[in-house]
Amino acid sequence: MKNFYRKVAFGLGPEDKIPSDPLDWATSQLNDIPEYSWKGKILSEKELRNYYRDYVYGDRKVLRKKFKNDKEGYKREKNKLRHATGQKFWWNLELCIRYSEALKSETPVLAKLWYFWGNHFAISEKDFLAQYTTGAYQREIIRANMNQNFEKMAQEATKGWSMIHHLDNEQNIGPKSQSAKWAREKGRKVGVNENHARELLELHTVSPNCGYSQDDVIQMAFIMSGWRPEWGKKRLETGDVHFDPDAHQPGSKIVLGKKYKSGRKGLSNAITDLVNHPSCREFIAMKLCRYLITDNPTQEMMEPIIKAWEKSDGFLPEVHKAVIEVAFNYSDQFNKFQNPENWLLQMSKMADVDLIPSPAFMDLYKIGTKPIRDQRALEYLMDELGQHPYLAKQPNGWSDISEDWMSPELLIRRLVYAREAYYKKSGNSQTKEFYEEMIEKNYDNPGEILKIIGQHRELVHKHVILFNLPETLRS
């Protein structure tokens, strides 16, 4: 049963008391969205998007023109521009905020689910979104909506600047729209871009299981045409998302047999129908089980989550409680192979690893300067482990399938970074007694584990073995 603490959160740290009622300990973390545990500076998505604006404008509109015959000069000035807009720093600050929720908050269960949703509505590697806005998007649109209905999260994620830009919806122009006519008069060809519409159906809501057709995708794209950042000479593509009727495909559209009128309300109405489609709750129940419990969720596992969804109209705290309860009931039968990020956080929490730089240290950063190496430690580390949360390769985010995290090189990363982590522990946690207590608290077979790690004398080796035991890799 003790693997439950690791399964739905990151285990129990040295300061944590053993909960008298584990299920209640977990589910009581899911009602509200507390303030961030990070006590340093936190920027809004809008502020960060403005830095991104300054970067793209400075690069595209100023430097490329000014230095068109001077490659070296361009390189030098572009580097200055990167620092002037904090390109190397902000995403490290975001990682500090993100990981504080796992390690320093009273709500690690909420944090683990936050990472799930951030990955469900993933902003994958594109342009420099990761360096500027992805972290803030995950806070303001994903985390902030974890005490709301799924629909609200889906509406806001879909119309959020990050998603619209990431999935090219600004290029989705109705072929019969006014904008398309103007473009044709100028000899330019414009038309529908299906990318965002397809992912809304496939990844974010109903999934291919619901049986939509290519026609549905195109009709959905027509509904979405015109949703784009407000263009400005200085803002370029970084303006707030608005509905531009000139770019919208006129006429009604039909998606999954349902008719939607032309205009700005079409998208909201379509999302409402998508999130209420049975395939949507089945898909998300399956994904939640796969994230926390097993690669191959059973119908019995998914059933209570689907029920909770139906009863609460997709109210996320109720959906979350249902999945946590299922995880609790199955905790002795199933162990889930932990992805690198969750594994690292588990190790950091239980072994008291000083993973996150302090707020005071991060706040020393001055815009325009090059961040110091230790301020960038988390960015390097996540990249090395193979799972930087803002750099998923594709819009389907990072995988929840165990095998995708198994390879000799990935195992090597766990070995070498377990060792690195040991040296980031405070002196008073580098004792035999500390490990005995931690193992007692977090594992169901402490005797066996102590015997295994007892085969090595040095504590650092015990540490590396412990965090690479099957009992730790799978929780």
Next chain:
Amino acid sequence: MRISRRNFLKGSATTLFLAGFNFSVLANTSKKKNLVVIMLRGGMDGLCAVPIIGDRNFEKRRKDLILDKTIKLNSDFALHPKLKNFHNLWQNNLGAIVHATNIPYTKRSHFDGQNLMETGGHIPYAIKTGWLGRGMKLAELKGDGLALALPMPLLLRGIPSNDNFFPSKKRLPRTELLQLLKSIYAEKSEHDLANMMEIIANRSMMNNGGTSMSRKNSSLALKAGLELKKINGPRVAVFEVDGFDTHAAQGGVNGSHSDSLIEMDSIFKSLEKGLGSEIENTLVLTLTEFGRTIEQNGGRGTEHGYGSAIFMVGGLLKQSQVYSDWPGLKKKELFEGRDLNSTIDARSVYASAMSTVFDIDFKRIQKEVFWGDDLQNLSDKLFKV
């Protein structure tokens, strides 16, 4: 543009008849032969990489994406001008192309498509092994696979003990510790983990004590070429190139699709360098989930399509050629009126390649790797048998 379907079929009638007979079982098995697969993720635009010459339908539908100064390959097809290494190989009979081909998947989702290009199956996520892994299993090539990536690609799964290489910047813990973990994994029936630990503890090639090595595909390919060259080295290698999903700013010669093609081209070059004369006994193939629409979209990019092309490199090729049953680009010839059609099941090419490199009867591969699906044996048309 002279190529047409009718001509093609006439030209290949006799060989189609012969395809039923299998000669590869008689092949010389004493040489170590290598197979390399480069996965091109995002949907490689076969018509950007290998454009058709003189087709007005094509030029009209993509007017902002037509490339300047393409390299003419034959009377019908040209090559993207930045694929210089491939062109050199082509000139030495070490490069060929299969055009208007794809896996039998037409739904245009990257994720489903990439899953199927790796499993070789028909239903997304239904198969948990890759066609290459299953082919290796049939050939009993346990421990002979090498992925040049941090995770283990699905393509190689299906046979245990594959290795991968993606250099770490830190040093490994001491050997006794690795051995202890290995024995614990074995005791606890964690066979995959035990296998991996065995590989980690025993491999000499790649733990060069934390000296940082580049992770660029061109550097990895050089390393892979040197490993494949060794008589007891791996026999199969897999690469990944991302970034082919160019919905916007696909651009011309210097656009974003070109960047990914150039990365692919750099792998060809480094492999050739690393392999040295063993390029003669090697076959390199590309693999993608789908091609892209003929028509450019609103953002000077292209949408997800169907038919694409396969690049092939190495001395096991029969000759330089663009092998195609060209379907044409008139509206009615397109798949669903929008995409280049696929007239050759790409899996026929991969099955034939495995038959050639692994010296296994094509029919066995067809039956045991691809469930007896209707595939053509193209070995004698494409490869040295």
